[in-house]
Amino acid sequence: MSLVILTGAGVSAESGLGTFRDQDGLWTQYDLGEVATPQGYARNPALVHEFYNARRANLLTSVPNAAHEALVKLNGRATLITQNVDDLHERAGSTNVIHMHGELMQALCANCGHRWTAPPAMTTATPCPACGQHTARPDVVWFGEMPYHMDRIENLLDQCETFVAIGTSGNVYPAAGFVEWARAAGARAVEINLEPSDVARSFDEVILGPATETVPAWVDAILSA
Ligand code: OAD
Numbered sequence: 001m002s003l004v005i006l007t008g009a010g011v012s013a014e015s016g017l018g019t020f021r022d023q024d025g026l027w028t029q030y031d032l033g034e035v036a037t038p039q040g041y042a043r044n045p046a047l048v049h050e051f052y053n054a055r056r057a058n059l060l061t062s063v064p065n066a067a068h069e070a071l072v073k074l075n076g077r078a079t080l081i082t083q084n085v086d087d088l089h090e091r092a093g094s095t096n097v098i099h100m101h102g103e104l105m106q107a108l109c110a111n112c113g114h115r116w117t118a119p120p121a122m123t124t125a126t127p128c129p130a131c132g133q134h135t136a137r138p139d140v141v142w143f144g145e146m147p148y149h150m151d152r153i154e155n156l157l158d159q160c161e162t163f164v165a166i167g168t169s170g171n172v173y174p175a176a177g178f179v180e181w182a183r184a185a186g187a188r189a190v191e192i193n194l195e196p197s198d199v200a201r202s203f204d205e206v207i208l209g210p211a212t213e214t215v216p217a218w219v220d221a222i223l224s225a
Helices: 038-043 045-060 066-072 088-092 150-158 175-184 211-224
Strands: 003-007 078-082 097-099 102-109 115-117 136-140 162-166 188-193 205-208
Touching: 003 175, 038 045, 045 102, 045 136, 066 088, 066 211, 078 150, 150 175, 162 175, 162 211, 175 188, 188 211, 205 211
Parallel strands: 003 078, 003 162, 078 097, 162 188, 188 205
Antiparallel strands: 102 115, 102 136
């Protein structure tokens, strides 16, 4: 069975990482245009660093939850495409993870494109180890930028037999459209979320509840089928 799993902020919510669009979500507290766009970074890089430094500090004190841990049992059977910039899938032990929106723990030089492990706190004075310019940014994909690994993802969706979306609101494209790509390839689609997403009607099955309960139960069902 070719199994492709898309994860979003809901899978990490019970680890204490905020989601974006729920009540109290990050985009209710911060202006997305100021902290998650290339234009915002050009206007005020210090504010952008402050936002992602806070996210990184939160991540460093968080641990994977039962949903991340359950997905590890699918190593060798599934590919995880995550919109999350946290590293909780990897810390739980998942081996096949594609970070389509980049990684919080990585730094990217806006001048030369060099990548390196992010310091816990990045500032406008952080030098790029390759070119020496003070143009470090978090290696995360901002609105208006192209998500990473799209060729690989398109291939996976073309060959997918089962597509599962976990903890994502279906607001942000292209990820929100993956269900339609997979279904066009003949896949069965399952949504696992706290509440129905904006694209829930595209799925064959919708399983509702907190990820730490629904995901372990679903993984066990897959493994015993
Ligand atoms: P959202 O915040 O948009 O959606 C989170 C989803 O998780 C919602 O549908 C919630 O109902 C669900 N949820 C919340 N708690 C949950 C729980 N305990 N168990 C299961 N589900 C739960 O987050 P994403 O869909 O991941 O991109 O957002 C997509 C992208 O928008 C992010 O990658 C980020 C953001 O702006 C960029 O920054 C480029």
